[in-house]
Amino acid sequence: MIDLYSWPTPNGHKVHILLEETGLPYRVHAINIGEGDQFTPEFLKVSPNNKIPAIMDPDGPGGAPISVFESGAILIYLAEKTGRFLPVEARARIQTLEWLMFQMGGIGPMLGQTHHFLRYAPEPIPYAIDRYVSETKRLYGVLDRRLEGREFVAGDYSIADMAIFPWTRGHEGQNQKIDDFPNVKRWLAAIEARPAVQRGLAVLKDQRRTGPISASEREVMFGKTQYERR
């Protein structure tokens, strides 16, 4: 049974969705990143960058336990373990990895900065807001053009779609007009309709914050706590 250490954020959802899509049995351990659970020594052993998600698979390579951190690495690991959602055929594989990396290096970090400066920074900083909202818009445009005439980003439904989807659900909160990106809108609806996606999005749902971030959460996630030497 896979142990999943996670929280209901877009990066967490990527892995929740893949676990549900593959049907691998798993146990959920909540890592409350607003309370500092990500800084415990036990968690850092599994995830040295103090981020969720992370997994422990008792049945890893050679039958030995293995831990995996970094959502992109977890997606590849589980796809290669199950033989699903990451093609072996060379060209489809290249495209899946291209668009997975597009998510890891672009969509995730840039939409994350948009969230930060729109919602979490202590005061509005127009230059930063403009920088990241504009970059977010540009990325949605790239994605929309890719999805023109394509059902999914890289051939069949894959880990690249699962990586991008949870971040792009939040388009309203990123000040984006989804009607400007009709292919993305269509693709979002198709993925959201999948039962495994619904089950994945439900993981730890009861832990989601309602209302604005508290002062202590703000400090844990964006203040000095995370910069302490561990």
Add this chain to the structure above:
Amino acid sequence: MIDLYSWPTPNGNKISIMLEEIGFPYQVHAVDIGEGDQFAPAFLKISPNGKIPAIVDSDGPGGAPVSVFESGAILMYLAEKSGRFLPASGAERIAVLEWLMFQVGGIGPMFGQANHFLVRAPERLPYAIERYVNEAARLWRVMDTRLSDHEYLAGAYSIADMAHFSWMRLHRGQGQKIADYPHVKRWLDAIYARPAVVRGLDVLRDLRTDYAAEDEKRDSVLKALHPTARQP
């Protein structure tokens, strides 16, 4: 023959280093990102996100050409094609992928933001500068801790090291002092000693002339923020 479309940035360097390490013949095409070459329709065909690096391998799958964009995907493609620097299976493969993704999702984007607010933003924004310089320092410590009990990031020298090296060597640009990170320093020195790395760093190097100006700008911004601190 591999056609490499690139510019002398850390992400471009990753691929020229890898090509030198595996000894694949390649031709370099400069994509001047300061002049907007990355927006040319022909380039966008192979790199739809408008970024360097990108490659076209004339000897792709089935002997037909294939293009690859995203430095992380290019590294994996070249590693899988050459059979080098990414184990085919096992725990070591997973470790390489973990640390490759750590670079793609963390080190690259966050150091890039630090550089932007230190050097390129038209306004001096203390909150943004602090946010990204602090995050860069945190990432440096994660690296230093990992390298305190590992010679390379994931077992043997791999694409994970190559992905990090070209970013980590620019520590001054992230407002970091290398003396604070002795294990990273040891690892940087070991990689600098590799002839393939030296050749890879040379690719297109002369086309940029802004290095000194960037250093000066960055140093003055940091000094204004922290007037009493030791400078890098």
